[in-house]
Amino acid sequence: MKKQSLPELQKICSQLRRDVLRMVHAVQSGHPGAPLGCAEFFVALYFDQLHHNPDFQMNGKGEDLFFLSNGHLSAGWYSVLARSGYFPVAELKTFRKLNSRLQGHPATHEHLPGIRIASGSLGQGLSVAIGTAQAKEIDQDNSLVYVLMGDGELQEGQVWEAAMYAAHFGVDNLIATVDYNGQQIDGPTIKVMDLKNLKAKWEAFGWEVIETKEGNDLASVIAGLEKAKSLTGKGKPILNLLYTEMGYGVDFMVGTHKWHGSPPNDEQLALALGQLEETLGDY
Amino acid sequence: MSLDLKFNYTEKKDTRSGFGDGFLEAGRKNPNVVGLCADLIGSLKMGDFQKEFPDRFFQTGIAEANMIGLAAGMALGGKIPFAGTFANFATGRVYDQIRQSVAYSDKNVKICASHAGLTLGEDGATHQILEDLGMMKMLPHMTVINPCDYNQTKAATIAIAEYEGPVYLRFGRPIWPIFTPANQKFEIGKAWKMIDGKDLTIFATGHLVWEAVVAEAMLREEGIHAEVINIHTIKPLDTEAILESVKKTGCAVSAEEHQLNGGLGDSIAQAFIRYNPAPLEYVGVNDSFGESGTPTQLLEKYGLNAENIVKAAKKALKRK
Numbered sequence A: 001m002k003k004q005s006l007p008e009l010q011k012i013c014s015q016l017r018r019d020v021l022r023m024v025h026a027v028q029s030g031h032p033g034a035p036l037g038c039a040e041f042f043v044a045l046y047f048d049q050l051h052h053n054p055d056f057q058m059n060g061k062g063e064d065l066f067f068l069s070n071g072h073l074s075a076g077w078y079s080v081l082a083r084s085g086y087f088p089v090a091e092l093k094t095f096r097k098l099n100s101r102l103q104g105h106p107a108t109h110e111h112l113p114g115i116r117i118a119s120g121s122l123g124q125g126l127s128v129a130i131g132t133a134q135a136k137e138i139d140q141d142n143s144l145v146y147v148l149m150g151d152g153e154l155q156e157g158q159v160w161e162a163a164m165y166a167a168h169f170g171v172d173n174l175i176a177t178v179d180y181n182g183q184q185i186d187g188p189t190i191k192v193m194d195l196k197n198l199k200a201k202w203e204a205f206g207w208e209v210i211e212t213k214e215g216n217d218l219a220s221v222i223a224g225l226e227k228a229k230s231l232t233g234k235g236k237p238i239l240n241l242l243y244t245e246m247g248y249g250v251d252f253m254v255g256t257h258k259w260h261g262s263p264p265n266d267e268q269l270a271l272a273l274g275q276l277e278e279t280l281g282d283y
Numbered sequence B: 001m002s003l004d005l006k007f008n009y010t011e012k013k014d015t016r017s018g019f020g021d022g023f024l025e026a027g028r029k030n031p032n033v034v035g036l037c038a039d040l041i042g043s044l045k046m047g048d049f050q051k052e053f054p055d056r057f058f059q060t061g062i063a064e065a066n067m068i069g070l071a072a073g074m075a076l077g078g079k080i081p082f083a084g085t086f087a088n089f090a091t092g093r094v095y096d097q098i099r100q101s102v103a104y105s106d107k108n109v110k111i112c113a114s115h116a117g118l119t120l121g122e123d124g125a126t127h128q129i130l131e132d133l134g135m136m137k138m139l140p141h142m143t144v145i146n147p148c149d150y151n152q153t154k155a156a157t158i159a160i161a162e163y164e165g166p167v168y169l170r171f172g173r174p175i176w177p178i179f180t181p182a183n184q185k186f187e188i189g190k191a192w193k194m195i196d197g198k199d200l201t202i203f204a205t206g207h208l209v210w211e212a213v214v215a216e217a218m219l220r221e222e223g224i225h226a227e228v229i230n231i232h233t234i235k236p237l238d239t240e241a242i243l244e245s246v247k248k249t250g251c252a253v254s255a256e257e258h259q260l261n262g263g264l265g266d267s268i269a270q271a272f273i274r275y276n277p278a279p280l281e282y283v284g285v286n287d288s289f290g291e292s293g294t295p296t297q298l299l300e301k302y303g304l305n306a307e308n309i310v311k312a313a314k315k316a317l318k319r320k
């Protein structure tokens, strides 16, 4: 894929946010907050970083793979998959509806191109990503495996089982990103269950940690992912702490857990879309 | 007095050794077969495979949830992962991981569960899972296999490597008679009629198939001719074979090292109720946990041996 310029990518970010808002609004359910905050990450990954093939193969041999462990960000993932050619953009309107391939949380069962494992029950994606990274290693396939997790998700014990394992085996074809937005369902992570010093925790588990402090600045996100890529192949798994703001892009949604899992009403949608004027054309 | 057994044995071995040997053979046949184990390599008899294929074997440490996720990830990358631990930790502890990452995602993962049931023995109830068949058979997409002796377990292990899809394979620890043929062909989902009979049918699975063989001889001494069917595959259940047999015999006993709730007996009862109502007596654990003891003592105390199958058979016959 030909690389696109920053302004072009910016436009896709705006479109992704429009898609997310319209999708959750249409069914009055779903999770807008975190995908709004991860728009730059999704776009940087799919339109700039991944060597991937929208002509979907489940086993992903020879291409970079991405897993969404925090499956409730499905609306954002579906948007970026559709916008990068995995399935028709028009299909976004079936999100969360009966007989749709776009299930509330990502699933393989309906054979939606781009999805390789179900997620939604938090805490499982890192393990899956590591397993796939090791399968690539056995096959001497030197492409990369990416995974995104939520920060609240890190409260699940399985994540730390996986963290210990990846470092032990020196899984170094893996880039795990944490959406470090400081929010979860019941409030700020600092109040619900303080994650304390995440960088030190991952380092103590034997990971190479990079921090992307401006997770809603496209150039910074790309630079962070580039840096992460440059650190692969050196015997350590890579963790990218991505500082984002939940609800970014819409002034009344930003920085609060209140929009984690609530859709906008008609009026709020109109207001929000008014703040996201750049579009590639809505579905 | 010695019984006139229709199947007999010259050697005894644990079914987990059948798994270990089958696993090694499957690994030799197919380079995509890989292994994972959560700090129980010796107990699961996975050591020979690990020695021969160190690059295809992954010690996960005591982290079963992660192990299931890893296996799912390896499967989607084209490997055929065999993930082994004790049955308790291979099911109850990781049910959600199996449900989402393996069954719902339809991944070609083989969950290999040793030390199932009461015959685990002295470790006691914390380890003696008696609910695993029920949990696994409820999962859509899951194939559930519970072989009866060393030879059948070995054959089943080789067969599941060749089958595409998630499988739960259950085996155990006790030294047990080897009464089925070496190098048998294992057909997933196909019940095996071991002994022909006309008065009733005994449907047995796992270690209790041997008890059913003994019970058949005991019943025959009293002039009762039992048919014995080896149900090594709990799911998909060979309903056709089950119904064909009970249509002939008119009543049945199910025998399993598992809770009555959710076990093989329940699956058979469903088939009877829907297609051919007939008396059915259950031999299994009746809504209780196990405890420490030797395998033989426990099977006796919980009513899971040949004598109890005979009793159940007589009850079923009276209800005909």
Ligand SMILES: Cc1ncc(C[n+]2csc(CCOP(=O)(O)OP(=O)(O)O)c2C)c(N)n1
Pocket: A033, A034, A070, A072, A120, A121, A122, A123, A149, A150, A151, A152, A153, A154, A179, A181, A183, A184, A185, A246, A260
């Ligand atoms: C195992 C599990 N427990 C609980 C939930 C319900 N749940 C969905 S999202 C969420 C909060 C996740 O927090 P975080 O990972 O920080 O995501 P964000 O709030 O940034 O969207 C919870 C508790 C779940 N999906 N899975």
